[in-house]
Amino acid sequence: MIHETAIVSGHAKLGRNVVIGPYTIIHPETIIGDDTEIGSNCEIGYPTPSADGEPLVLGASSLVRSHSVLYQGSTFGAELVTGHRVTIREKTKAGANFQVGTLGDIQGNCVIGDYVRFHSNVHIGQHSWIGNFVWIFPYVVLTNDPHPPSSVMMGVRIEDFAAIATSSVVLPGVTVGAGALVAAQSSVSKNVEPGKVVGGVPAKVLCDTTDISLKDGSDMSAYPWRRHFHRGYPAHVVSEWEKEFN
Amino acid sequence: MIHETAIVSGHAKLGRNVVIGPYTIIHPETIIGDDTEIGSNCEIGYPTPSADGEPLVLGASSLVRSHSVLYQGSTFGAELVTGHRVTIREKTKAGANFQVGTLGDIQGNCVIGDYVRFHSNVHIGQHSWIGNFVWIFPYVVLTNDPHPPSSVMMGVRIEDFAAIATSSVVLPGVTVGAGALVAAQSSVSKNVEPGKVVGGVPAKVLCDTTDISLKDGSDMSAYPWRRHFHRGYPAHVVSEWEKEFN
Amino acid sequence: MIHETAIVSGHAKLGRNVVIGPYTIIHPETIIGDDTEIGSNCEIGYPTPSADGEPLVLGASSLVRSHSVLYQGSTFGAELVTGHRVTIREKTKAGANFQVGTLGDIQGNCVIGDYVRFHSNVHIGQHSWIGNFVWIFPYVVLTNDPHPPSSVMMGVRIEDFAAIATSSVVLPGVTVGAGALVAAQSSVSKNVEPGKVVGGVPAKVLCDTTDISLKDGSDMSAYPWRRHFHRGYPAHVVSEWEKEFN
Numbered sequence: 001m002i003h004e005t006a007i008v009s010g011h012a013k014l015g016r017n018v019v020i021g022p023y024t025i026i027h028p029e030t031i032i033g034d035d036t037e038i039g040s041n042c043e044i045g046y047p048t049p050s051a052d053g054e055p056l057v058l059g060a061s062s063l064v065r066s067h068s069v070l071y072q073g074s075t076f077g078a079e080l081v082t083g084h085r086v087t088i089r090e091k092t093k094a095g096a097n098f099q100v101g102t103l104g105d106i107q108g109n110c111v112i113g114d115y116v117r118f119h120s121n122v123h124i125g126q127h128s129w130i131g132n133f134v135w136i137f138p139y140v141v142l143t144n145d146p147h148p149p150s151s152v153m154m155g156v157r158i159e160d161f162a163a164i165a166t167s168s169v170v171l172p173g174v175t176v177g178a179g180a181l182v183a184a185q186s187s188v189s190k191n192v193e194p195g196k197v198v199g200g201v202p203a204k205v206l207c208d209t210t211d212i213s214l215k216d217g218s219d220m221s222a223y224p225w226r227r228h229f230h231r232g233y234p235a236h237v238v239s240e241w242e243k244e245f246n
Numbered sequence: 247m248i249h250e251t252a253i254v255s256g257h258a259k260l261g262r263n264v265v266i267g268p269y270t271i272i273h274p275e276t277i278i279g280d281d282t283e284i285g286s287n288c289e290i291g292y293p294t295p296s297a298d299g300e301p302l303v304l305g306a307s308s309l310v311r312s313h314s315v316l317y318q319g320s321t322f323g324a325e326l327v328t329g330h331r332v333t334i335r336e337k338t339k340a341g342a343n344f345q346v347g348t349l350g351d352i353q354g355n356c357v358i359g360d361y362v363r364f365h366s367n368v369h370i371g372q373h374s375w376i377g378n379f380v381w382i383f384p385y386v387v388l389t390n391d392p393h394p395p396s397s398v399m400m401g402v403r404i405e406d407f408a409a410i411a412t413s414s415v416v417l418p419g420v421t422v423g424a425g426a427l428v429a430a431q432s433s434v435s436k437n438v439e440p441g442k443v444v445g446g447v448p449a450k451v452l453c454d455t456t457d458i459s460l461k462d463g464s465d466m467s468a469y470p471w472r473r474h475f476h477r478g479y480p481a482h483v484v485s486e487w488e489k490e491f492n
Numbered sequence: 493m494i495h496e497t498a499i500v501s502g503h504a505k506l507g508r509n510v511v512i513g514p515y516t517i518i519h520p521e522t523i524i525g526d527d528t529e530i531g532s533n534c535e536i537g538y539p540t541p542s543a544d545g546e547p548l549v550l551g552a553s554s555l556v557r558s559h560s561v562l563y564q565g566s567t568f569g570a571e572l573v574t575g576h577r578v579t580i581r582e583k584t585k586a587g588a589n590f591q592v593g594t595l596g597d598i599q600g601n602c603v604i605g606d607y608v609r610f611h612s613n614v615h616i617g618q619h620s621w622i623g624n625f626v627w628i629f630p631y632v633v634l635t636n637d638p639h640p641p642s643s644v645m646m647g648v649r650i651e652d653f654a655a656i657a658t659s660s661v662v663l664p665g666v667t668v669g670a671g672a673l674v675a676a677q678s679s680v681s682k683n684v685e686p687g688k689v690v691g692g693v694p695a696k697v698l699c700d701t702t703d704i705s706l707k708d709g710s711d712m713s714a715y716p717w718r719r720h721f722h723r724g725y726p727a728h729v730v731s732e733w734e735k736e737f738n
Contacts, residue, residue, distance in 0.1 A: 005251075005497075007514055022253055023269050023287070023515050025532055040271055041287055041313075041515070041533055043558055066289055067313060067331070067533075067559060069576050084315050084333055085559070087576055087594050102333050102351055105594055105612050105630075117395070120351050120369055123612055123630045123658075135395050138351075138369045138387050141630050141658045143676065146707050147714035148655050149609070149627050149721050154707070163394050166369075166387045167415050167433075169659050169677045184389065185415045185433035185447050187659075187677035201447050201677050201693050215392050215400070222393035229395050251497075268499055269515050269533070286517055287533055287559075312535055313559060313577070330561050330579055348579050348597055363641070366597050366615055381641050384597075384615045384633050409640050412615075412633045413661050413679075430635065431661045431679035431693050447693050461638050461646070468639035475641050 003040075012045065015060065029053070029072040033060030039084075040066045047072055050108070051090040059096075071108070083120060095132070099232075113160070115233060127155030131178070133226070135163040146172040159194070161224060168203075179224055181209050195223075249286075258291065261306065275299070275318040279306030285330075286312045293318055296354070297336040305342075317354070329366060341378070345478075359406070361479060373401030377424070379472070381409040392418040405440070407470060414449075425470055427455050441469075495532075504537065507552065521545070521564040525552030531576075532558045539564055542600070543582040551588075563600070575612060587624070591724075605652070607725060619647030623670070625718070627655040638664040651686065653716060660695075671716055673701050687715075 002008060006020040011028035014020075018032050021040035026032075030045030036058055038044055044064070045056040051073025059078035064070065066084050073090030079097040086100055089108030098112055101120035110124055113132035118124075122136050125144040136142075142156045154173035158164065162176045165184040176182060180192045183199030183206065192198050197206045209223035220228060226241045233241075248254060252266040257274035260266075264278050267286035272278075276291030282304055284290055290310070291302040297319025305324035310316065312330050319336030322344060329348030338352055341360035346352070349367040356370055359378035364370075368382050371390040382388075388402045400419035404410065408422045411430040422428060426438045429445030429452065438444050443452045455469035466474060472487045479487075494500060498512040503520035506512075510524050513532035518524075522537030528550055530536055536556070537548040543565025551570035556562065558576050565582030568590060575594030584598055587606035592598070595613040602616055605624035610616075614628050617636040628634075634648045646665035650656065654668045657676040668674060672684045675691030675698065684690050689698045701715035712720060718733045725733075 005253075007497075022271060023533070025514060040289060041269070041559075043532060046558075066292075066315060067287070067577075069558060085313075085331060085577060103349065103595065107612075120353075121367075121613075137394060139385060139631060139659075141676075143658055147704050147717070148629060148657055148673075149717055150706065150708075150714060151721060151723065152707050165394055166389055167385075167413070167659070171676060181394075184387075184417060185431075185677075212393050214396065215398050216396075222396060225393070225395055229397060231397065251499075268517060286535060287515070312538075312561060313533075331559075331577060349595065366599075367613075383635075383640060385631060411640055412635055413631075413659070427640075430633075430663060431677075458639050460642065461644050462642075468642060471639070471641055475643060477643065 009045075021066065027072065029055040031055050031057045033058055033062065033078065035060055036062040036064075038064045039068070042067065043069045045072045046070065048090050054091070065102070074108070077114070097234075101138075110155075115237065117232075125155065127153050129155060129157045131158060131160040131162070133161045134158050137164060137166040137168075137184075139167040140164045141169045143169060143172050161226065162192075163225070179209060181212075181223065255291075267312065273318065275301040277301050277303045279304055279308065279324065281306055282308040282310075284310045285314070288313065289315045291318045292316065294336050300337070311348070320354070323360065343480075347384075356401075361483065363478075371401065373399050375401060375403045377404060377406040377408070379407045380404050383410060383412040383414075383430075385413040386410045387415045389415060389418050407472065408438075409471070425455060427458075427469065501537075513558065519564065521547040523547050523549045525550055525554065525570065527552055528554040528556075530556045531560070534559065535561045537564045538562065540582050546583070557594075566600070569606070589726075593630075602647075607729065609724075617647065619645050621647060621649045623650060623652040623654070625653045626650050629656060629658040629660075629676075631659040632656045633661045635661060635664050653718065654684075655717070671701060673704075673715065 002020040003022040005022045008026040009028040012026045012030040015034035017035045019037040024042040027045035054073040057075040062080035068086040071090045074092040077096035081099045083102030086104045088106040092110040094112035095114035100118040103121040106124045107126045109126045110128045112130045119137045123141045128142045156170045157175040159178040161179040164182045168186040170188045176192045177194035181197045186203040187201040188203045210221045212222045214220045214222040227245045230238045248266040249268040251268045254272040255274040258272045258276040261280035265283040270288040273291035300319040303321040308326035314332040317336045320338040323342035325343040327345045332350045334352040335354030338356040340358035346364040347366035352370045353372045355372045356374045358376045365383045369387045374388045402416045403421040405424040407425040410428045414432040416434045422438045423440030427443045432449040433447040434449045456467045458468045460466045460468040473491045476484045494512040495514040497514045500518040501520040504518045504522040507526035509527045511529040516534040519537035546565040548564045549567040554572035560578040563582045566584040569588035571589040573591045578596045580598040581600030584602040586604035592610040593612035598616045599618045601618045602620045604622045611629045615633040620634045648662045649667040651670040653671040656674045660678040662680045668684045669686030673689045678695040679693040680695045702713045704714045706712045706714040719737045722730045
């Protein structure tokens with residue numbers, strides 16, 4: 001299951017049934033869980049002194065797509081799924097079933113909860129804190145430097161079930177509350193209360209998320225989204241959500 | 247013409263004079279037209295169950311640059327040209343001489359006309375519909391989900407000769423009319439009439455495209471752009487345009 | 493120091509102690525300085541007729557990370573550092589210790605001074621002019637076409653010590669003056685005076701950079717940033733800055 005052109009360090013620890021694609025490099029400080037598949041042209045466990053010698057740990061049943069670079073020193077729960085050409089630097093810790101789309105760039109020293117979804121091409125600055133079931137859409141940037149360039153780092157905080165729509169920027173030190181929605185192309189300079197919709201440059205409060213109707217012909221509200229959107233979540237999670245709304 | 251390090255499935259169908267670069271992988275469900283060149287480090291015909299078994303079809307005389315990933319199940323006319331690290335997913339159908347720049351990310355299930363130009367790093371959401379001679383500039387996103395995350399998909403429609411300038415977002419279900427111009431850094435939430443210029447967050451009508459003067463010392467209008475900009479189009483197309491304006 | 497899987501043209505000129513990673517291709521028109529390291533999966537000296545036969549010149553003690561593509565015809569001073577998947581096209585000339593982050597896309601025909609820093613995923617249009625000690629943050633685009641698409645090219649000018657924050661667009665022909673700051677998510681349509689802060693869509697003057705306090709508990713101004721931020725600059729440069737402010 002390891003392609004003959006893959007370059008796998010003898011020091012790396014690979015679980016059972018691990019698949020390694022062509023032209024992929026597995027560096028020494030790498031631990032890969034059972035049944036995980038790494039695509040072609042990747043660098044896994046990429047060495048950096050900033051990791052203080054810690055290994056990259058990939059959970060079981062994960063899928064890392066081609067041309068991705070994962071640094072040593074980060075840890076992922078089971079069922080990580082990446083798109084192509086993802087970069088994840090050191091000292092990030094993500095929970096179960098983290099999904100990060102093509103071209104995602106996670107700068108390191110981040111905390112990411114369970115069942116988080118990043119669409120393509122997000123940029124997650126160092127020291128970001130992201131809860132569970134968060135959604136982040138293409139070209140969103142989570143920043144950290146309040147007066148660039150400087151050595152001051154004020155990571156952002158995105159709480160459970162929040163969604164940050166396409167091409168928005170969250171400014172340093174901002175908290176986006178649970179279940180809030182940031183509209184596309186916004187610049188979020190102030191904390192967002194739970195369940196609110198904000199938008200604009202700079203972002204202002206537009207309405208409550210529950211004011212947005214689902215455009216599927218029903219008269220349901222589109223939020224909380226977990227009432228109607230279940231694709232890709234495990235049965236025990238969906239079952240909890242169904243109980244919550246019945 | 248096939249590099250000795252390329253991994254080419256015996257099931258793939260390659261035309262005459264096809265060139266395959268080093269470290270590139272050609273998967274089984276791939277049909278490549280005559281005189282087409284694939285650069286290094288690519289994955290071509292990348293397998294996905296979402297393609298329902300359909301192959302990737304690349305037209306003749308195409309050029310796919312290095313590190314690109316093209317999924318099975320999409321079809322391109324002749325003379326496709328890609329930059330580096332392009333991703334195109336399944337079930338997209340593009341016409342003749344489609345050009346997509348470095349880092350372009352086309353999500354699949356799109357319809358793209360003839361002679362369309364995408365500059366670097368565009369993100370084209372699923373179910374986008376794009377006419378002929380359209381231009382899309384860097385960091386533009388065509389979205390599709392009116393209340394993310396959800397299962398509702400409202401693809402955008404970009405009509406012939408329209409141009410979407412840098413870092414703009416077109417919101418779900420919006421139509422940008424023929425020959426219209428979206429200014430840079432806009433968020434387009436309403437349909438744009440043909441021949442209008444819109445800009446801002448949210449985008450408002452600014453003027454007619456014909457109100458914009460060409461900054462080349464002439465007193466010509468910059469639009470319709472086909473009156474003065476002919477680079478890269480075939481002689482029979484340019485000849486039509488010349489007749490139109492004489 | 494040259495990996496056995498690297499493909500290195502006999503025509504390329506490599507200095508002493510050059511390291512070439514696995515699966516990397518070094519094309520003929522390439523000159524690499526002493527002690528430079530090229531990561532895996534790169535294409536270096538990528539051929540293009542637009543380079544008029546000029547080679548790629550990489551200075552000594554440089555580091556090019558994996559999956560990068562550097563075209564022939566550009567020249568870099570010593571101590572270039574790139575992230576992963578960087579693209580730099582032909583006829584760009586950069587000074588000493590240029591640092592360009594992951595996914596950076598430099599379109600060619602640019603002039604870049606000494607000690608310039610680009611964070612991840614910037615897009616630098618052709619004919620941009622960038623001074624010394626400039627900072628450019630993620631998803632910034634420097635444009636050049638005043639009425640796209642056209643053949644008119646009006647490159648932007650970014651003067652010494654200026655900083656362009658995340659996701660901003662600088663419109664064609666604009667000059668950002670020395671030490672100025674462009675706030676995140678801005679669209680800069682007019683020249684920015686030295687030392688001013690601008691922001692918004694379109695960008696307006698917000699204040700002087702010296703009005704921004706450093707958020708580190710001191711009562712120092714955050715600008716000029718060279719008073720407090722020295723990481724990664726050589727001792728002789730920092731020593732000059734220290735003299736300037738004492």
